[in-house]
Amino acid sequence: MKILKSISILMLIFIAMSCKKDDIKIEKPNELDGLKLVQSIQNDPFIIDLYTTSGKLEQGYNEIFFTVKDVEGNLIENVESTWSPLMHMMDKNHACPYSPISLVPNSKTLHKGYIVFQMAGNETEYWDLSFNLIVQESPYTVSGKINVLPTLKKRVTTFTGSDGKKYVLAMVQPNLPKEGLNEMTALLYKMENMMMFSPVSNYTINIDPRMPSMGNHSSPNNVNLTQKSSLFYEGKVAFSMTGYWKINLQVLNESSEVLKGEAVTDENESSSIYFEVEF
Numbered sequence: 001m002k003i004l005k006s007i008s009i010l011m012l013i014f015i016a017m018s019c020k021k022d023d024i025k026i027e028k029p030n031e032l033d034g035l036k037l038v039q040s041i042q043n044d045p046f047i048i049d050l051y052t053t054s055g056k057l058e059q060g061y062n063e064i065f066f067t068v069k070d071v072e073g074n075l076i077e078n079v080e081s082t083w084s085p086l087m088h089m090m091d092k093n094h095a096c097p098y099s100p101i102s103l104v105p106n107s108k109t110l111h112k113g114y115i116v117f118q119m120a121g122n123e124t125e126y127w128d129l130s131f132n133l134i135v136q137e138s139p140y141t142v143s144g145k146i147n148v149l150p151t152l153k154k155r156v157t158t159f160t161g162s163d164g165k166k167y168v169l170a171m172v173q174p175n176l177p178k179e180g181l182n183e184m185t186a187l188l189y190k191m192e193n194m195m196m197f198s199p200v201s202n203y204t205i206n207i208d209p210r211m212p213s214m215g216n217h218s219s220p221n222n223v224n225l226t227q228k229s230s231l232f233y234e235g236k237v238a239f240s241m242t243g244y245w246k247i248n249l250q251v252l253n254e255s256s257e258v259l260k261g262e263a264v265t266d267e268n269e270s271s272s273i274y275f276e277v278e279f
């Protein structure tokens, strides 16, 4: 009897231990911490899981992460990939600005890049995202519809400059605006044609944040956006109080000629291009 008891205790311990082992196995890898699944795109034999920090794709700038797995759920390493977003509109198709894809540092399976959706999808018009993968020297395509949501505040603007060229300008930071001085970054792309957008270098983006609800007052210590060491235009935006702010913009080319946007004055309350922030 005593022996039977000890055997069953041993078995219980064994079961408990093996359960624990299973728990560890199904635990998500740490590199996904802080990311939420947006959706999975499946075309046999692969599934791509798309992640963002918010769990959604929105009009404007999106930093996007993804993994590639097989139908059994095994993550695939050594994947070479490119992507191409395409919007299907009533009368035309067009692409948008996007980055190349890179592996997240210290990861073998988590890839990242960004896409700037200049428009949101709607009931009849939608975006799809195609991936071209090379896995063990064989090419594969995985593509599917994605849901790009509209935003309440303006984070991206499209305009034709005085040079006759079309541009897409997107706010990247501040993502979580706070009272005081905020790092501000933006991306500027030129539309070469409906399918090709190329990053623009050596322009300047002048910013003039205003509070329309309070006499259109400004804020001190703003720094206009210029390129420092990357594609991103960097500067500083000051919000002297919480509430709704309109960041009026002017885009200047490398010769400091204004291509788009107007200075805010007593007579002119707003520029024709701007971003919006509310916090």
Ligand SMILES: [Cu+2]
Residues within 6 Å of the ligand: 087, 089, 094, 119
């Ligand atoms: Cu469109």
